[in-house]
């Protein structure tokens with residue numbers, strides 16, 4: 635909801651294309667969604683490394699990290715999760731406008747919230763690629779890297795996604811990864827292949843080419 639009134643957009647003189655020329659790349663958002671423990675953070679860390687090695691500038695926006703700062707005033711009610719995702723949708727859009735490939739690693743459990751993030755990207759003409767980091771709940775729970783499922787089962791954490799709070803899986807994600815079958819390295823390669831196919835990053839290792847110029 636727009637609270638402020640009497641605000642007028644102020645246009646700049648440097649265009650998105652100018653910025654992209656300086657950076658030598660276009661921006662895009664890889665929206666990773668999945669259960670806690672499905673592998674969003676692990677895959678995004680690997681992906682960031684692989685993209686850097688290819689000469690592409692990317693940046694991870696990770697739920698756990700963002701909740702330490704920008705979104706530290708939000709909890710896990712449906713309303714707070716919606717606001718969490720709305721803000722990150724806007725941040726990712728701004729980063730895309732700068733020319734950065736951002737990788738968001740948020741559970742983002744609600745289809746409607748992810749749709750809002752997609753819509754703001756589409757309105758700004760920035761590619762939005764929904765990546766479902768999928769794995770069976772039993773697998774995520776057996777990994778339990780932070781011991782949170784154990785606490786949720788014991789009733790020490792309420793409204794835990796997958797236990798006593800919903801997760802609405804994407805219906806038609808651009809990319810689907812099953813981390814019970816694919817390693818983080820394989821998952822990253824699959825996502826990079828998609829970026830190449832869409833013409834968002836070049837096929838060749840442009841980082842090396844740039845150094846030789």
Ligand SMILES: Nc1ncnc2c1ncn2[C@@H]1O[C@H](COP(=O)(O)OS(=O)(=O)O)[C@@H](OP(=O)(O)O)[C@H]1O
Pocket residue numbers: 669670671674675697698701710714715716718719739740741742743780782791792793794795799
């Ligand atoms: N109730 C509840 N439900 C789910 N997750 C919980 C909860 N409480 C704390 N955590 C921890 O917070 C991380 C999820 O934060 P997100 O910002 O990604 O969540 S959301 O998108 O707003 O749903 C999540 O991180 P990941 O495990 O990396 O997904 C958990 O570590």
Ligand SMILES: Nc1ncnc2c1ncn2[C@@H]1O[C@H](COP(=O)(O)OP(=O)(O)O)[C@@H](O)[C@H]1O
Pocket residue numbers: 668669670671672673674675676677739777779813814815816817818
């Ligand atoms: N194929 C895989 N992809 C991603 N993570 C995996 C995979 N196999 C095992 N894991 C482990 O599962 C856990 C996933 O945790 P994390 O990346 O924090 O998930 P999320 O960010 O979705 O909560 C990590 O401990 C990771 O080492």
